[in-house]
Amino acid sequence: MSVTTLPSPALAQRQQSWLVRLFDYRPFLIVMCLAPAIGLLAVFLTYPLGLGIWLAFTDTTIGRRGIFVGLENFQYLLTDPLWWGAVFYSIFYTAVATFGKFALGFWLALLLNNHFPFKSLLRAIVLLPWIVPTVLSALAFWWIYDPQFSIISYLLVDVLHWRTTNIDFLGTPWPARFSLIAANIWRGIPFVAISLLAGLQTISPSLYEAAMLDGASAWQRFRYITFPMMMPILAIVMTFSIIFTFTDFQLVYAITRGGPVNSTHLLATLAFQRGIAGGELGEGAAIAVSMIPFLVFATLFSYFGLARRKWQQGEAND
Amino acid sequence: MRNDITRRDAIGLGLSVAAFAATGAAAQTPSNIKAADVAAPSLPIEKGASLRMLRPVRFVQPDEDVFRSNAKRFTDKTGIEVKVDFVGWEDINQQTAVTANSGAGPDIIIGFSDAPHIYVDKLIELSDVAEYLGKRYGGWLFLAEKYGKRAKSNNWIGLPFGATGGPLVYRKSIIQAAGFDKVPDDHAGFLDLCQKLQKAGKPAGFALGNAVGDGNGFASWMLWSFGGSLLDVDGNLTINSKETVEALKYVKQLYPMFIAGTTSWNDVSNNRAYSSEEISLTANGISLYFSLKNDTATAKIAEDTEHQFLPKGVAKSSPMGGLTLNAMVFKHSPYPNAAKAFLQFMMEKEQYDPWLIANSGYWAQPLANYAESAVWSGDPKLRIFKDTMSNRYWDGYQGPISTATGAIRADYVLVQMFASVATDAATPEQAAAEAERRAKRYFRR
Numbered sequence: 055m056s057v058t059t060l061p062s063p064a065l066a067q068r069q070q071s072w073l074v075r076l077f078d079y080r081p082f083l084i085v086m087c088l089a090p091a092i093g094l095l096a097v098f099l100t101y102p103l104g105l106g107i108w109l110a111f112t113d114t115t116i117g118r119r120g121i122f123v124g125l126e127n128f129q130y131l132l133t134d135p136l137w138w139g140a141v142f143y144s145i146f147y148t149a150v151a152t153f154g155k156f157a158l159g160f161w162l163a164l165l166l167n168n169h170f171p172f173k174s175l176l177r178a179i180v181l182l183p184w185i186v187p188t189v190l191s192a193l194a195f196w197w198i199y200d201p202q203f204s205i206i207s208y209l210l211v212d213v214l215h216w217r218t219t220n221i222d223f224l225g226t227p228w229p230a231r232f233s234l235i236a237a238n239i240w241r242g243i244p245f246v247a248i249s250l251l252a253g254l255q256t257i258s259p260s261l262y263e264a265a266m267l268d269g270a271s272a273w274q275r276f277r278y279i280t281f282p283m284m285m286p287i288l289a290i291v292m293t294f295s296i297i298f299t300f301t302d303f304q305l306v307y308a309i310t311r312g313g314p315v316n317s318t319h320l321l322a323t324l325a326f327q328r329g330i331a332g333g334e335l336g337e338g339a340a341i342a343v344s345m346i347p348f349l350v351f352a353t354l355f356s357y358f359g360l361a362r363r364k365w366q367q368g369e370a371n372d
Numbered sequence: 373m374r375n376d377i378t379r380r381d382a383i384g385l386g387l388s389v390a391a392f393a394a395t396g397a398a399a400q401t402p403s404n405i406k407a408a409d410v411a412a413p414s415l416p417i418e419k420g421a422s423l424r425m426l427r428p429v430r431f432v433q434p435d436e437d438v439f440r441s442n443a444k445r446f447t448d449k450t451g452i453e454v455k456v457d458f459v460g461w462e463d464i465n466q467q468t469a470v471t472a473n474s475g476a477g478p479d480i481i482i483g484f485s486d487a488p489h490i491y492v493d494k495l496i497e498l499s500d501v502a503e504y505l506g507k508r509y510g511g512w513l514f515l516a517e518k519y520g521k522r523a524k525s526n527n528w529i530g531l532p533f534g535a536t537g538g539p540l541v542y543r544k545s546i547i548q549a550a551g552f553d554k555v556p557d558d559h560a561g562f563l564d565l566c567q568k569l570q571k572a573g574k575p576a577g578f579a580l581g582n583a584v585g586d587g588n589g590f591a592s593w594m595l596w597s598f599g600g601s602l603l604d605v606d607g608n609l610t611i612n613s614k615e616t617v618e619a620l621k622y623v624k625q626l627y628p629m630f631i632a633g634t635t636s637w638n639d640v641s642n643n644r645a646y647s648s649e650e651i652s653l654t655a656n657g658i659s660l661y662f663s664l665k666n667d668t669a670t671a672k673i674a675e676d677t678e679h680q681f682l683p684k685g686v687a688k689s690s691p692m693g694g695l696t697l698n699a700m701v702f703k704h705s706p707y708p709n710a711a712k713a714f715l716q717f718m719m720e721k722e723q724y725d726p727w728l729i730a731n732s733g734y735w736a737q738p739l740a741n742y743a744e745s746a747v748w749s750g751d752p753k754l755r756i757f758k759d760t761m762s763n764r765y766w767d768g769y770q771g772p773i774s775t776a777t778g779a780i781r782a783d784y785v786l787v788q789m790f791a792s793v794a795t796d797a798a799t800p801e802q803a804a805a806e807a808e809r810r811a812k813r814y815f816r817r
Contacts, residue, residue, distance in 0.1 A: 113817070116469045117490050117775065130813065135806075201633020202645050224636035226795060311582040314635035315792045330466075332783040332814070333775060 109339035116333040127340035136316050137341065140324040144348070147235055147320060148300045154239040155295060156288075159246025164280075166247065167254045177251070184244035192308035195237040199223035199309065224310055227317035234318055237305055242298070246291055253287035254280070289356050296352045301345065321345045403729070403746040405721040410507045412716070413500035421710035422453040426467060427482035428697070429458045431659065434730035442723040443714075452710050471702065479705035480715065485519050485766070488530030488700040489773040492522060495529050495700045496708050501716045502528035509721070509739035513761035516738035519696045523607075523772030531715050534728070534735030535694035537760040538589045538657050540680045543673070546574050546652040555653070557683045559597070559622055566629035569652055576653035577630050577645050579637040580791040585695070586639050587787035588767075589655055592693060594619045594790060596765055597685030602780065602811065603771025609815060611786075612808035620793040620800035627794035635791050649673065655682060658733050658757055679756040693767055694760045697735065736760035776814040785810045 076082055110127060114120030131137040166177055183191060198205055200223075207220035224230045261279050270278070303322040306312065312319035312327060319327070321341055329338015430436040436458060443454045457478070459467055464483055471477040472491040481487070488495055502520060506512045512520065516532040540555055547555065550568040566576045579586035595601065600615035627634075631651050634641075642654040643663065647670055654660075664674035681690035701711040717723060719739070728737055729747045733754040737745065738761050748758045768777025780786065789807040792798040798806065 115775065116466070117472060119473070136810075199636075200641075201636060202631070202641075202648070202650050220632060222633045222636075225633040226635070227797070230636065310636060311638065313582045313791075314580075315788050315795060315797050317797075327783065332779045334779065334814075 106339050107343055109336050110343040111340075112336045114335040114339075116330070116335055120336050123336070127337050128344070130337070131340060131344060136319065136324065137344075139316060140319040140321050140341070141344075141348075143231060143318060144300055144320045144322075144345075146231070147238070147302070148296055148352070151235045151238040151242065151299050152292065152295055154235070155242040155246045155299075156292065158239065159243045160250055162243060162247040163250035163254055164276075166251050177248070180247060181244045183241050184248075188241065188304040189308055191241055192237070192305045195233075195240075195305075196309045199233050201225055225314055227314060230310055230314060230318050234306055234309060237309065238299060238302060241305065242295060245298075246295060249291045250284065250287065253284050253291075257283045289359075293353050293356045296356060297349060300349060300352065321348075403721075403725050403744055405725055405744055406510065406741045407721055408508050408510075410504055413504050413712075415501075415709040415713045415716075417450060417452065417710045417713060418707045421707035422455075423480060423705075423707060423711055423714055424455045424457070424478040425480035425482070425714075426457050426459050426464065426471075426478045428461050428464050428484070431734040432730070432732060434732075435727070435734070438727045438730040439718075442718055442727060445723070446714055446717045449717075450710075450713070452707075452714070454714060475702075475704040477704075478702070479707060479711045480699060480701050482533060482697050482699045485696040485698055486768075486773045486775075486778040488519075488698055489523070490775045490778065491700065491702075492529050494703055496703055496705075496712075497527050497529060498531050498699075498701060498712060498715070499526070499528045501712050502531055505531075505716065505719050505739060509719075510741035511739070513738055513740060513759075514764050515694050515696060515761040515766060518766050519698050519773065520738075523774075530698040530700050531719070532738040532761070533697035533699055533719075534731070534737060535696040535761045536657050536735055537692050537694040537757065537763065538585065538655050539690075539692060539756055540682060541646065541654055541656050541660055542678055542680065543574070543652040543676050544678045545676050546572065554678075555680050555683060557685075559683070559685050562683050563622070563626055563629070566626060566653070570629045572652075574649070574652040575629060575631045577634055577637070577642055577651035578654060579639070579642055580627070580630075580635045580787065580794055581637040581641070582784050582787065583637055583639040583641070584782065584784075586637070586642055586656065587784060588781050589693070591786040591790050592765070592767070592769075593655070593682045593691050594623055595786060596691030596769065597683060597687050598622065599686050601770050602768055602777070602786070605770050607771040607774075607815075609808055609811050611789075611811055612804045616789075616804045616807075617800045620790065620803055623790050624793050624800070635795055647673065658754065661753060662732075677753070679753060681756065689764050691765050692760075692763045693765045693769075694736075694763055696738075696761075733757050776811075779814045780811055783810070783814075785814075 109120070111122055111124060112120035113123045113126070162180065166173075166180065170176075197203065201220060204220060204223065206223075207217075210217045211220060222229065223233045257280065261283075262275055265275050265279055300320075301322050302320060303326065306318055306320050306323045307326065310318045312323050316324075321344065325338045325341035325345075327338075328334050328341060332338070427439070430439075440456060443456050446452065447454055461484075464481070465487065467477075468481050468483050468487050468491065471481060472494040475494070498520075502512070512532075515535055520528050520530045520532050522529050542555060546569065547553075547565070550565060550572055552565055552568075556562050556565055569575050578590040580590065581587060595616060598615045598619035600611070600613055600619055602609070602611050604610045631645060642651070642656060643660050645651045646654050646656070646660060647664060661674060661677055661679070664670040664677060682692045684690055699715055701708060701715070705711050718727075721742075724737075724739075724742065725745050728735065728742060728745050731747070732750075733747055736757050736759070737743065743758055748755055766773065767781050768774065771777070785807050789803045792806070793800050793803045
């Protein structure tokens with residue numbers, strides 16, 4: 055190795071230019087700028103997700119380190135009627151609640167898109183169910199559905215005398231399931247309505263004017279202008295809505311804890327019940343991991359089923 | 373011995389704190405607790421020792437005040453700093469798990485019932501302290517021995533501090549109007565009473581929903597009162613038995629007599645229904661009575677309220693367990709002797725009796741001689757709680773206490789077994805088999 059001696063000012067200049075050049079080097083800059091974000095993602099997203107997936111393949115319990123057991127947890131779940139029950143209810147809950155949220159949310163968005171006094175104030179009020187912490191609204195619904203102290207039962211029995219007994223909202227499986235769905239719809243409508251309202255406002259009024267000149271009815275304007283123009287935003291909002299609904303936890307756990315007799319367990323509440331309350335962390339993680347295929351499928355479905363229209367990419371719609 | 377804990381100083385201070393702090397029924401007269409003269413174990417305290425401990429939060433404020441002042445007296449006496457943290461009931465299990473797994477954190481944790489049995493490998497034995505206290509205070513009561521000792525051994529791994537049970541709570545006037553002077557102790561009589569209460573429009577109500585305390589209390593009582601059990605003495609599953617099926621058939625008859633909706637009840641539901649006079653009979657801890665008594669709006673209900681042991685059915689004694697405060701000392705503690713000396717100090721009568729009085733009955737003593745405590749000479753309606761730790765039933769009866777017995781309780785396996793039959797979701801035979809299937813999973817290792 056040869057040693058070159060240089061005058062000191064030249065050395066300083068060269069060192070400086072070495073640093074400057076390093077920071078001008080694009081790949082290095084990219085790495086430097088991305089590092090904090092990647093670090094955060096790795097620590098707070100990738101690590102917990104990876105750990106969760108790893109735990110699903112072990113028999114870890116609270117209080118005891120587990121060993122790798124391969125697919126044992128999943129094999130057990132396939133034979134576990136409670137898991138199948140949770141799969142059924144998760145899908146049912148998501149499907150019915152999403153349908154309800156979109157039907158009512160779209161309707162609300164169309165109403166809010168009109169001109170009326172105090173428009174902004176009303177639009178803000180509509181958001182309230184979404185702003186209130188879920189646990190609070192869940193507690194409110196828990197009281198509304200209480201077998202003894204329900205306000206609905208009180209109105210029907212003591213005020214209107216339409217019934218002689220209280221309604222047993224949560225004591226039997228099907229009423230409990232639909233009660234939870236109703237609570238979820240109530241909570242989800244604002245998100246759908248406000249998102250779709252934003253979409254509605256991007257549709258150019260000239261399209262409606264042109265359609266009206268051509269003699270299109272209100273229904274035809276909705277069917278052939280509003281609906282197709284809303285497709286992309288519908289797809290996005292539906293994807294989010296499905297994910298939120300399918301992974302719902304607080305509402306169910308606060309109101310029924312999966313009861314009566316496990317008929318309202320969602321996969322998320324069952325995972326918590328087994329993993330944390332029951333202490334079987336491995337099995338709980340496996341239940342949580344078992345949600346991933348459903349979520350991927352739902353996401354792909356709403357993306358490819360709703361969003362990819364040829365006309366959106368500048369081709370003819372056939 | 374320098375580090376031996378003398379117990380004769382500061383009695384005055386302790387009692388004045390107790391008299392000041394005690395609520396409700398607690399008497400002002402000092403308790404007369406007998407204590408045998410037994411040599412305390414030699415616990416040479418480590419140099420520079422200091423302790424950190426966790427315990428569940430209080431029921432009533434005086435609990436915390438007296439506990440802290442007792443700890444402070446230990447510090448004054450020995451120079452050992454003790455830092456006590458009070459943790460929410462929901463969190464104490466998780467914090468214990470983290471402490472045990474990481475081998476760091478508090479030296480002492482007062483957890484619940486089964487915790488020392490779960491973390492037995494991480495704990496030091498407390499046999500010397502436990503045996504000393506047992507000899508000094510007339511012996512440990514049944515549940516204390518059960519939860520304190522490692523299964524099938526005489527080695528103490530936990531030091532029970534007290535327990536709370538859930539006996540029957542009922543309205544005297546309504547039971548009498550139905551033609552009973554107290555709740556019958558046999559199955560047929562109990563069913564008859566519930567039928568009559570239902571006809572009178574003030575039915576019974578027992579939680580069949582996912583209620584950790586009340587739901588499990590009811591399910592275990594039903595199972596045990598028919599001679600059924602989750603495990604045999606060797607820890608083999610015996611839940612799928614003809615006794616279980618009998619119990620399930622009985623609950624199927626009993627459930628329609630309850631107020632509607634008990635399958636969705638959680639731990640507070642029966643308190644609310646009883647306080648609003650919707651039901652006349654339920655099972656609950658002492659807290660229900662206190663909340664009625666301390667509120668002028670419901671004081672009348674409290675006056676009409678009586679407690680009674682859970683009906684025996686075919687069992688020899690009342691089939692009731694008790695949630696137990698169970699102290700443990702971790703191996704990772706650098707000051708095991710200081711920790712043991714602290715626990716011993718807290719259980720001595722100068723400290724323990726004021727604490728018991730401060731709790732006004734929420735916690736019942738694990739040592740026989742504390743039955744003389746002034747706390748039990750106040751309100752006669754509380755006396756039933758005095759013998760909570762003499763009960764001969766525990767979670768996982770009749771088997772050894774383990775992680776799995778706690779998990780089965782937390783996962784409502786027994787509660788849901790009964791609820792599924794009550795609501796016609798399963799036949800008794802199917803429900804018993806399903807409970808066995810779920811239990812097997814927890815007991816697989």
